[in-house]
Amino acid sequence: DHALEDIEEALDISPSNGLFLLTRARVLRQLKKYDEALASARRAEVLQQDTPELYVLLGDLTQQKRQFRQAKLYLAKALQMAPYDGEAYFYTGLLDARQGDTLSGIALMQRSLDLKPRFLPAYVELTTIHTRLREYDQAKEINRIGLKYFPKESQLHYARGEMYFTQKRLDSALISYRKAIHFDSTNYMADFYAGIIY
Numbered sequence: 001d002h003a004l005e006d007i008e009e010a011l012d013i014s015p016s017n018g019l020f021l022l023t024r025a026r027v028l029r030q031l032k033k034y035d036e037a038l039a040s041a042r043r044a045e046v047l048q049q050d051t052p053e054l055y056v057l058l059g060d061l062t063q064q065k066r067q068f069r070q071a072k073l074y075l076a077k078a079l080q081m082a083p084y085d086g087e088a089y090f091y092t093g094l095l096d097a098r099q100g101d102t103l104s105g106i107a108l109m110q111r112s113l114d115l116k117p118r119f120l121p122a123y124v125e126l127t128t129i130h131t132r133l134r135e136y137d138q139a140k141e142i143n144r145i146g147l148k149y150f151p152k153e154s155q156l157h158y159a160r161g162e163m164y165f166t167q168k169r170l171d172s173a174l175i176s177y178r179k180a181i182h183f184d185s186t187n188y189m190a191d192f193y194a195g196i197i198y
Helices: 002-013 018-030 034-046 052-064 068-081 086-098 102-115 120-132 136-149 154-166 170-183 188-197
Strands: none
Touching: 002 018, 018 034, 018 052, 034 052, 052 068, 052 086, 068 086, 086 102, 086 120, 102 120, 120 136, 120 154, 136 154, 154 170, 154 188, 170 188
16 A cells, blocks of 8 residues: 555656556556556556556456457567566466466466566466366476465465365365465455365
8 A cells, every 4th residue: 555655646746657657557456456557557558658567467457357359469569579578478378278278378377487487476377277177286286386486375375275175185275275364364265165174
């Protein structure tokens, strides 16, 4: 919230600063205020804040609004400008997976980790996708690497819990769900599944 207050003050002084609008959009996305984030990102685009970071952000936000064609165009532009941008590969892979092309999605997300090994969303998403496909060895390995980088990340412990829950390994699932709750007491899904196991 402090970050949002600071960027709002900066925008009061300079309302046409594309970089400030991009920063505002990123902060709003973190706060899960996606409509406001998209509006700020689009204003930054109009003001010609022509950066790969902006197009990756627009790609993510438009796909969350299920505007898949527009998202694809933004992400393609980001990759054209910055062919080694790990986040652009991740969101392109996420888009492919959401549209049913799981194999392409996995390959692109894996590429994102090759380029940006400390990118948390890729570990969470890949663990979840491999779990859904019942590829438990791959899910466990991706999750293990993610937890090596982010040992206190609730989302990763929750994803591990889901993997064990799907395998009917309830004791292991419960341990993972409890860790997820320990590191983020607002993780209500982990709380819910822990309750089911109890």
